[in-house]
Amino acid sequence: MLKIATFNINGIRSRLPNLIEWLEREEPDVVCLQELKAPDAAFPIDEIRKAGYGAIWHGESAWNGVAILQKGSDPLESRRGLPGNAADKHSRYIEAAVEGILIGSLYLPNGNPQPGPKFDYKLDWFEHLIAYGSTLLKSGHPVVLAGDFNVVPTDFDIYNPRSWLKNALLQPESRECFARLVKQGWADALRTHFPDERIYTFWDYFRQHWQHDSGLRIDHLLLSPDVATRLRGAGVDRWVRAQPHASDHAPTWIAVAKARLPVPAKEAARKKTG
DNA sequence: ATGTCCACTGGAAGTGGA
Numbered sequence A: 001m002l003k004i005a006t007f008n009i010n011g012i013r014s015r016l017p018n019l020i021e022w023l024e025r026e027e028p029d030v031v032c033l034q035e036l037k038a039p040d041a042a043f044p045i046d047e048i049r050k051a052g053y054g055a056i057w058h059g060e061s062a063w064n065g066v067a068i069l070q071k072g073s074d075p076l077e078s079r080r081g082l083p084g085n086a087a088d089k090h091s092r093y094i095e096a097a098v099e100g101i102l103i104g105s106l107y108l109p110n111g112n113p114q115p116g117p118k119f120d121y122k123l124d125w126f127e128h129l130i131a132y133g134s135t136l137l138k139s140g141h142p143v144v145l146a147g148d149f150n151v152v153p154t155d156f157d158i159y160n161p162r163s164w165l166k167n168a169l170l171q172p173e174s175r176e177c178f179a180r181l182v183k184q185g186w187a188d189a190l191r192t193h194f195p196d197e198r199i200y201t202f203w204d205y206f207r208q209h210w211q212h213d214s215g216l217r218i219d220h221l222l223l224s225p226d227v228a229t230r231l232r233g234a235g236v237d238r239w240v241r242a243q244p245h246a247s248d249h250a251p252t253w254i255a256v257a258k259a260r261l262p263v264p265a266k267e268a269a270r271k272k273t274g
Numbered sequence B: 001a002t003g004t005c006c007a008c009t010g011g012a013a014g015t016g017g018a
Helices: A016-026 A045-050 A117-139 A172-183 A189-193 A265-273
Strands: A002-008 A030-034 A053-058 A066-071 A076-080 A093-098 A101-107 A143-148 A219-223 A231-236 A252-256
Touching: A002 A016, A002 A101, A002 A143, A002 A219, A016 A045, A030 A101, A030 A143, A045 A053, A053 A093, A066 A093, A066 A101, A117 A143, A117 A172, A189 A219, A189 A231, A189 A252, A219 A252
Parallel strands: A002 A030, A101 A143
Antiparallel strands: A002 A252, A030 A066, A053 A066, A076 A093, A093 A101, A143 A219, A231 A252
């Protein structure tokens, strides 16, 4: 089994003890991190190695930043930045091949306030992701797109939309983009696994939202069809959000059965004949 | 409008981003 997690860490330097404690307790095989808020040189690779993980990362000063951690080895990087989006100055996408699966760690723009240039940037970034999503599916590769999508897909994915109606995370345009991406053939893993339950991955720091469980589901793992058939479990490590000095997001994960190795031709022939 | 937290700048508290 392969446990793949996504976690918006909200400042990896400030949050390093929380990250290490979670890694040691839950032992995910692969971790997609977002909002490093650190330049490349400040990424705490030594401490992460000490916890038993290799890593690749794409940081920037103060904002954004994404990484992929792999237990026991360095992830094999396959891309950083979305194709056709070289003009994008933000560090929001990094991708690696792990156990035969392409894993993308993404941090979609928040988009507030809307309307405005930040919301336009969000939708533009989304279009690049949608285009690349189509390319990935057509490739036939097993893929997981994991990260903070900054989209609440439906009103079932929020405690109460009332005070969020003007927020970029709930706008029809944001939701339409997410729906259009999923409709290409991706499985929204957490919703697939828990069709009838309220699931939250983010509780903002304001107004005691954690204490009241006033959460939003904005961290998602999208699975290509091959990976979707291997989905065996999913969850949110809510205990991490309850820790002192926590990120406003909780780690969100899936368990996927490892791909069965193809039967060698000779052996297959032998079985057939005899 | 508000609430809270992170990181930068500059060398304190204000600002931007979320």
